[in-house]
Amino acid sequence: MKQYDVAVLGGGLLGRLTAWLLADQGCKVILFNAGKRNGEDAAAFAAAAMLAPTAEAVEATPLVVQLGYASLPIWRQWVDSFPTPVFMQQNGSLIVWHPQDHALAKQFSQHLQRAHQDSSVWQVWHNQEISEHEPQLAGRFQQGLFLPTEGQLDNRQTLLALADVLDRQQVSCHWGRSSDLAECAALAHWTLDCRGYGGKGNWNSHGQSRLRGVRGEVLRLYAPDIELHRPVRVLHPRYPIYIAPKQDKLFVIGATQIESEDDSNLSVRSGLELMSALYTVHPAFGEARILESMAELRPTLNHESPEIRYDTQNRVVTVNGLFRHGFMISPTVSIATVRVLQTLMQQQSLPDAQACYHIDVLPVNQNGEAD
Incomplete structure (x- = not known):
């Protein structure tokens, strides 16, 4: 029985x-x-738990993007029903880049345009808009792309x-x-x-096996001098680096995407790239405390x-x-x-x-x- x-x-x-x-x-x-x-x-x-179908459309399959958009309102409904509090934010996300990476920004914008027929899913922010919505980034980036529908969880x-x-x-x-x-x-x-x-x-x-592990490395930081109101992605030659602000001045920084099934500790190269990119977003990150560094394998089909x-x-x-x-x-x-x-x-x-x-x-x- x-x-x-x-x-x-x-x-x-x-x-x-x-x-x-x-x-x-x-x-x-x-x-x-x-x-x-x-x-x-x-x-x-180890995840940053970003709900970012607009940004992911640049590389993800159309199916994944569709599933991502459909999941956003479901998460809100579920989080509101949980008896245990869960941090959920839907203030959009901001894509920024340094002058030397302007070509990456142009390529990213072209991918966005190909993936989305509706151009209202992103907005171009100039220095004034960036300063207004993210004061601590004032003067640090001349232009960015704001994706208003995106969110994140803890x-x-x-x-x-x-x-x-x-x-x-x-x-x-x-x-x-x-x-x-x-x-x-x-x-x-x-x-x-x-x-x-x-x-x-x-x-x-x-x-x-049609299933493989793709290595992703993440840092968790405590940065009491930094305040961001939404996740920020920095375009990077090897992979987009995101900074996801959680509650109580906690930040999740990630993530590498390496075709490897090695789940050992964070590599020096990845650590240097993540932290140097973070420092260029704001020097106050230089005084942040590293709470954890993690590497996990994401299950990926062909x-x-x-x-x-x-x-x-x-x-x-x-x-x-x-x-x-x-x-x-x-x-x-x-x-x-x-x-x-x-x-x-x-x-x-x-x-x-x-x-x-x-x-x-x-x-x-x-x-x-x-x-």
């Missing part, structure tokens, strides 16, 4: 969200997470709030406890695999978009591939995942791509590969 309707493998951001949504709709859910309740071992623990508050919500929904959460598909199959009618990079072995195709797979024979649904957009797209991805799972549980035909926010939903064949 199965004790649960669904067993969730992985308690990072996506695992917590899907477990919560399933429980909220009446499912009896058990969740296994090898890491801690506070999410310390999840990629989401990543760690969100992870803890979701753990609290799971407790309230009576989800049986096993923190610091590994599990596998066999154990989940013995306990529940269906298994939902949300293990991110930890599930890499289940994404093989023709002998090679097409750099999320994907949901299902195996009706073994009753397993697997979702992965959020890449660097975890917080930005996780609401819509989790809702689509729950829709797929509920449809399978009811033995109905799967919803079409339109109903699943255009996320690829693929059956798995007898070799464990997507058809």
